[in-house]
Amino acid sequence: MATSAHQRRVIQVFRYDPTRGGDGHYDRFEMDVAHPNSTTMLDILIRIQREQDPSVAFRYACRVNMCGSCGMVINGREGLACKTNVCDLPPDRDITLRPLNHFPVVKDLVVDMTPFFKKYEDAMPFFSPRTIEPEPAVIPPDARERQDIGLATECIQCGCCVSSCSMVNYHDGYAGPAALNRAFTLLADSREGRNAERLRAVLQSCYNCRTEFNCTEVCPKELSPTRAIKYIQRLALKHLGELSRPAGMTNATEEPAPPVAVVPFEPVLQHAGCVAGACSVAAAGGLPDDPSRRQFFRRVIMGIGAASALGVGGLLATAAVGPTLTKTPGRWIPISPMDDLAPAQVSTVTMRYEVTSGFHKETVVKPVMICRRADVNNMVVFNTTCTHLGCTVRWDAGKNIYVCACHGGQFDHEGRVIAGPPPRPLDTYRFKVENGCLMVEVV
Amino acid sequence: MTIEKIHADVLIIGMGGAGQLAALNAFDADPSLKILIVCKALKGKGGCTRMVQGGFNAVLNDDDSHEMHLMDTLKGGQYINDQDLAKTLVEQATPTIKEMETLYGCFFDRNPNGTIHQKAFAGQSFDRTVHKGDLTGIEIISRTTEQIMKRRIPVLEEHRALDLLTDAQGRQVVGALLLNMRNGAFVQVQARATLVATGGGPTQYRFHAPGPEKSVDGLGMLYRSGVRMRDMEMVQFHPTGMIIPGSVVAGALLEEGLRGCGAYMLNGNGERFMANYDPARMERTTRDVMSRSSYLEMQAGRACAEGGVHIVAAHLGPEFVEKNFPGMAARCRQFKYDLARGKVPVSPTAHYVMGGAQIDKDCHTTLERLFVAGEDAGGVHGANRLGGNGVCDSCVFGRQAGKSIARFLTAERGAVPHPDAARVAELCARYERPLERSSGERVFVLRDQIRETNWNKVGVTRREQDLSEAIAEFEAIAEACETVSVEGHAAYNMPWQTYIDLLNMIDVSRMVATSAQERKEQRGAHFRIDYPEQNDEQYLFNVTLTRGADGRPAIVRQPVAFVHKSLAECQQYSKRPPKVNK
Ligand SMILES: Cc1cc2nc3c(=O)[nH]c(=O)nc-3n(C[C@H](O)[C@H](O)[C@H](O)COP(=O)(O)OP(=O)(O)OC[C@H]3O[C@@H](n4cnc5c(N)ncnc54)[C@H](O)[C@@H]3O)c2cc1C
Ligand code: SF4
């Protein structure tokens, strides 16, 4: 049954030798795959190790999608090596395997997960009972809290979501999707006793999330950290007053109240929406049951893919669509008089603004690249942060491409990846022109 | 050579259910203890506890009783269990599973009225298996790992224990030699008490259910330390491991509930062969009978094209299968098998080691300062383990060990002898040798060989001649190991790790085959083609062994102590008709 056409595949494997250091490189392996339907990336790596190069290093333990040891970036997208089969990848392209983003590489595809667990621990992922009961709590399976929590406790700590999240790199203190997902399952748990403390510990992080949905898209367990984060945000708004405020907290509440404030803490299904560029907004409020929830999210994600494909281009026209429930408060930052931006050219301008994220203020100084087409009304404002590991990308006017010096990432004038490890196109900003001045929205 | 040295009060080797509950209970009994956990994988990611699908047996219902759970366990074990251990298992399972919820935050599946749901599992007189969907293990291990974080108990991840260290007389265990797998450096830990909890895991067979990270390390280390082992001939084979050509996933389980719900098995000729082996129970028979029957069909040349037999669940209705076995259906789908509509090739797969170190109910072994819990310990399950009693064993005895170690350390204030430095140096040199050879045997080839030998000769069925041949083959592999060469630097060197795995597999294979020679009868998971009947006249003993001077197992038979239930009671209970579920 498990027969399928034999394939000859080329596999590009990221190599990094800790005894030599350096930036690493890709090694090319070729092999005949007799059973593409039943051969996983893990099998491929095991074969490379046995048949071609015993020094290739990768990590695995359970080999059945249960331990989260084998997360890596497969053809630019995070996934489990033991869950991705050869037949799942386009037959006419090389297979590229590289380590997860945002983690130090130990060797080849093996990363040090310490930063992951550090953030996980900071989010107080551990149960601390309100009172020690002699008997397990009596909670019917259809109780609201269990419906809300659903299968979110099934996270296997694989780190795929964190690797996919571009915000993790911006903010050291950002707990990231997996930790917030776990915090959410405890915040919703009526047996838990330390939720005020936990809410305070993770709240700031929740405002760092840009609702990109990358995490939800890559999670091999089909969980939705994004939904968890939105849940915490709403919970916080409901309870902020009740929590005793630590110093500096006032700032957070004085911010123009995000639209979320008015949303009651009720599981209501929100519409999926989309904003310009790669970043998208979607259902966050609804916590319907499984497995319909999973299907629901899968559907939402597919919808987003379609929306962002369409969205490139007429950016100006793309005002926020649908309820802005999930959007963190955005602000418009003046960038440059339009007259200073030459048509049919890419200009790089430094923007500067203050953010109050959670409890503290910081000044962000950051270049943006404005690509103005010949048709003056048609332009794109690119985020200069490389979508690989966050180095700064610059415009190479000679070659007409955006380049990243760190690992050789290259993007065409539309921001699409043309070379190197970046997993997705350059991010873009929403913008508008007011009184002849270009304004960019930051979150 | 200088190696890093660490001092601890308690060294815990392994971070599955047993290791974690031991750490938590030792800590909670005395938070001042310096506890160190080491594990071969990443924090909480290795081991079989995480892979538990079915669930955890515990008496929670007023209509159930510890007495019944005990009798089921003894019946499953065909009377050769250590009755003290079995009694502790069933009695402590109840508080252990409650603490999982009330202290550690697990949330198991509920009945509509909000109490804990318990499901049916083969071989039980009452529905007593606590579960969380079909991913019970993830819930248990994730929650306990977080509790380890909460207590800030240090964990050395990707550090594997190589060998236990003893005092000069070999009477006390004083710590262990570890290898930091990331950079290839050796680490010596000196500890006042050491717990081995690496969770068995018979990956020395062609088909195996545990993750390949496991390699019976604990059992190998224990044997080499000179501790007394028991029941090593008892290896459980699960009847339905998937066959997946060319994939390391081969051997991964399709759960037993499928057969419980009426899935049937076909040989290569499309016949429901169970009619010839157990016409009364057909596919609802016990694990051992089912595995053996499939294996005999395969041996008789009636295998399906993929080399095993087929499991068929389609007649139950695709919606039923998808709804009740979503995880299994998805696992099949990943490999383009259609569990809900087609048939899936399966083979018996090595699942669990019933044997292990001889312990008492407080996890003491025959060596001082050495404790063992979980699958590395023997005796709880006798000749066969019931589904749902495995993770239960690990958690119950991990908890026992933690409490017992804390008590031991309160009473025992003497200094720990230092490990013998010469011995440590010798061990390090021996482990490093393959890295120094520029050419020699290839480790993967040898590991394939040991898996094939075990599968064909020390597997589901056994016979005298095969066993002696196997022992000779193990010795040949051991000899070839002396010339293995491994390329490259020691840091994250996977072939080198495989070499160390292999050394443990060899020692364990020796124990299993030699013990299997000793038991010339059928009992539980152990089946001798040349002695196919169970023989209660002569074989109510346990095969125990220690490592002899020549490195081979030295066997001693120990009669079963019927301390809580008499043989007659056990035999009587076994005659009761099995409970038929659903
Ligand atoms: C697929 C599968 C399904 C199962 N389903 C069930 C079920 O439904 N119900 C049931 O009751 N039982 C089940 N079992 C059996 C049960 O999982 C095990 O008996 C039990 O979990 C073993 O627990 P443990 O703590 O002894 O070891 P494990 O959970 O296996 O943990 C072993 C630990 O030791 C570490 N380790 C290994 N070697 C070394 C070394 N050299 N140095 C340091 N650390 C090391 C590992 O990394 C791991 O952390 C199943 C087993 C498998 C394989
Ligand atoms: S939604 Fe986006 S920003 Fe938020 S955690 Fe997920 S990947 Fe990161």
Ligand code: SF4
């Ligand atoms: S949330 Fe999903 S992607 Fe993130 S660590 Fe957990 S299982 Fe992995």
Ligand code: FES
């Ligand atoms: S090896 Fe465990 S999830 Fe892939």
Ligand code: FES
């Ligand atoms: S950061 Fe790696 S290519 Fe840009």
